[in-house]
Amino acid sequence: MYFGKVKHQNHDRLPPNQQVTSGWPVLHVGDVPYYNKDLSNWDLRIGGLVDRPTVLTFEQLLSLPETSQQNDIHCVTGWSKFDNEWQGISTRAIADHVGIREEAKFVMVEAEEGWTTNVPLEDFLAETSLLAYKHNGESLTPEHGYPLRVVIPHLYFWKSAKWVRAIKFRSVNQQGFWERNGYHMYGDPWKEQRFAWD
Ligand SMILES: Nc1nc2c(c(=O)[nH]1)N[C@H]1C(S)=C(S)[C@@H](COP(=O)(O)O)O[C@H]1N2
Numbered sequence: 001m002y003f004g005k006v007k008h009q010n011h012d013r014l015p016p017n018q019q020v021t022s023g024w025p026v027l028h029v030g031d032v033p034y035y036n037k038d039l040s041n042w043d044l045r046i047g048g049l050v051d052r053p054t055v056l057t058f059e060q061l062l063s064l065p066e067t068s069q070q071n072d073i074h075c076v077t078g079w080s081k082f083d084n085e086w087q088g089i090s091t092r093a094i095a096d097h098v099g100i101r102e103e104a105k106f107v108m109v110e111a112e113e114g115w116t117t118n119v120p121l122e123d124f125l126a127e128t129s130l131l132a133y134k135h136n137g138e139s140l141t142p143e144h145g146y147p148l149r150v151v152i153p154h155l156y157f158w159k160s161a162k163w164v165r166a167i168k169f170r171s172v173n174q175q176g177f178w179e180r181n182g183y184h185m186y187g188d189p190w191k192e193q194r195f196a197w198d
C-alpha cells in the first residue's frame, strides 16, 4: 500500500519525537544581522590548533571548491525538515586550507554577537557537513543565516550555527551557548540527546 510505504519511509527518516514540517521555522537568540548584500566588513576567521591561521573574505571563501548536499534537518524543539538542498564549502576544504594539527579534537564555532556551539572534530569534518551559502538554490535569507551558516545534519540543528564568523580548533571540548544552558554536548537526534542529562 502506497500510504504505508511513505509512512514507513518517514519512520526511517524521522528521529524519535520529531514531526515533519513543510515550512521552515526561524529560531535563534539575539538579533538578525542585516548586511544588505554588502559583505565588505564580513570575514571568516579560522584559527586555534591549525598550521595556518586564516582570515577569509567572502570572495576568498567562494574560491574554495564548492559542494552540494541534500539532507534532512532536525531541530531539538521537535520539527524536522526533509530534503534540503545546500550549496557551500565542505568543512574538509576549510580544514585542508588551514591544516588541522594532530592535537585538534573539537571545534568551537562562533557566530555574530558571540553566539557559539561546540562539536567534535570528527562530526565537523563529516562528509555531510558544510558551510552553506545557498538553500534550495537561493542565497540564504538574513533570518536563516546569510551570508554563511554551518550545516551538520546528523546532529540537532542548534549545532548548525547561523551567521558564522569564526571556527576554532581545540584540544578540549568546551561548551557553547546552548550547551552552557543545559543542552547536550553532542546532540544526536536518533538518541534524543536533547539536554545535558539525556
Ligand atoms: N548564530 C546562531 N545560530 C543558531 C542559533 C542561534 O541562536 N544563533 N540557533 C540554533 C538553533 S537552536 C536552531 S534550531 C537553528 C535554527 O535555524 P533556522 O532558523 O534556519 O531554522 O539555528 C541554530 N543556529
Ligand SMILES: [Mo]
Pocket (backbone or CB within 6 Å): 027, 075, 076, 077, 157, 158
Ligand atoms: Mo533549535
